[in-house]
Amino acid sequence: MFGWRKRQIANQVDRDINDAAAQPVADQIPEPKLAKNKDALYTVGVNQEGYTQLVLKNDYGRTTLTMSPDLVRKLIWQLEATLDEKEEQR
Numbered sequence: 001m002f003g004w005r006k007r008q009i010a011n012q013v014d015r016d017i018n019d020a021a022a023q024p025v026a027d028q029i030p031e032p033k034l035a036k037n038k039d040a041l042y043t044v045g046v047n048q049e050g051y052t053q054l055v056l057k058n059d060y061g062r063t064t065l066t067m068s069p070d071l072v073r074k075l076i077w078q079l080e081a082t083l084d085e086k087e088e089q090r
Contacts, residue, residue, distance in 0.1 A: 040057065041056070041057050042054060042055060042056045042057065043055045047066070050069070051066050051067060051068055052066070052067050052068075052069070052072045053065065053066050053067075054067075
């Protein structure tokens with residue numbers, strides 16, 4: 001009796017996994033729409049979900065960093081911490 005129930009549960013889990021795999025992932029972030037400026041070393045923008053995207057050009061293509069608003073603030077804070085205090089007075 002218990003073996004039959006285990007098989008029924010296993011079959012349901014298998015169906016759920018297959019159904020989930022067939023659906024597109026909702027949290028995939030689309031590629032940013034970039035300006036046609038081929039000389040830019042980096043671009044900054046906001047995607048449709050409201051995340052900030054920093055796209056860096058490198059020798060092998062490009063790298064995209066996608067951040068939520070709170071992570072943007074943390075990155076700014078970390079970058080400011082690297083500045084020399086004497087330079088800030090200029």
